[in-house]
Amino acid sequence: MLDELPDMQLRALASATEAYAREAFDTHLHLDPIKPLGLPHFLLDRYSLFRGELLDGPAIFVLPQNGSVGGVEEYLKHREQMRRRLDINLFVLILDGVPAALRRRLVEKRVAFIAPDTQFYIPEALLDLREVYASQPVTPSEQLSPTAQVLVIAALLGHEIDDANMTQLADRYRVAIMSISRAVDELEAFKLAKPHHVGRQRRLRFCLDGAQLWHAAAERLQSPVRKSRAVIGKLQKNQAVVAGESALARYQPAAEVDFSGRRSARPRRHDDQQHAGFGCDLADEGEDQRVFG
Known part of the structure; x- marks a missing residue:
């Protein structure tokens, strides 16, 4: 069992971490799976370890086998054992998702961790890049909300809103930033737009334009007229x-x-x-x- 390489899911998470570091900081981690002979079996059973490079030096990247780090205090004890045996100071925890409570505990204890496309926290380098935290996926209704419809119609009319951030859209169409954010969630859920970030900024990026956008959105548009009088x-x-x-x-x-x-x-x-x-x-x-x- 100890000679087996990390499973495909953990390898995919490691690859996503490398891609995130490359896109965010133009940094190449060069991750390679390792099975150090000097470590206790229970640590090798619990964590998959990758050796890489960060901050111009060696680093160990720790991926929990079951996807959960468990208790932070327990992980700190395990990290100290691995530090002493491997003689490497920098350990970085890699997680697929970081709930808010766990994120607070990791930051309080100054535990370096990376969640691909979400957060890159390395206190040794004073790095704390936060982008967007995973939330419950939007369950779209059958029709677009009025705010989402405004964005679709604006794009159809040729307004230059593609690649605009949430603040710019809120100012232009005089709605709350939260309303714009929910509208973009809807457009992404309907596959009319795709997730797009520039640094910490979330931006609107339509997947379609012109006639293609119209045909994809037409059945979900609703009339703004609530009552007609002659x-x-x-x-x-x-x-x-x-x-x-x-x-x-x-x-x-x-x-x-x-x-x-x-x-x-x-x-x-x-x-x-x-x-x-x-x-x-x-x-x-x-x-x-x-x-x-």
Whole structure:
């Protein structure tokens, strides 16, 4: 058993760690699995060890066999035993995921650890790169939320939002950063966007554009219109925004339609008073539901 190499899952985690160090710091770890003869069997059964290079010197990278480090105090005892026998000072714990409570304990005890694509904490080098912590995957509803829909429509209209960070998007569309972050979660869950980070910044990166984005998102778009009312009479152009076929004609080089569709703010309790302010009357049920200019 002791002569076996680490299983494929641990090798994949080691490879992901090398890729993360290379992308984040342009550092090559050169990890190679080792089975030191001087270590007690219980340590070799519990951990897979890789020898590598970090901070211009040798380092031992420790991968728990079952994926969990267990108690931090217990790991510190094991680390001291391995340090004495291997005569190497720098030990780095590699974990696939680090829950918040465990992360606090590791940082409190100044335990070097790496979680690929999440955190690179090496106190000996004063390195503490935190990017994004794994959370529960988003379970998307059948339709996009209004904020996610804004981002899709903005991309379809040619707004330069690809590669924009969350703060830039929140400022541009006047919504909370958390709303933008949830919207990007949705787009990634629907495979309309893909995860993308630059340093610590999360950025929007659509997978598709143009007609491909439209066809992929069309069935998940929802109408922003919550209620429709028909009016008859003169409606001033500055009292409502262009909507419907009129909006389509404005955005595309199509022929002008012979009626004007406009959207007004949500009516208050007394519909007749609000529409009287517009200089028009509500249409009776069954009448042609158009606004004549």
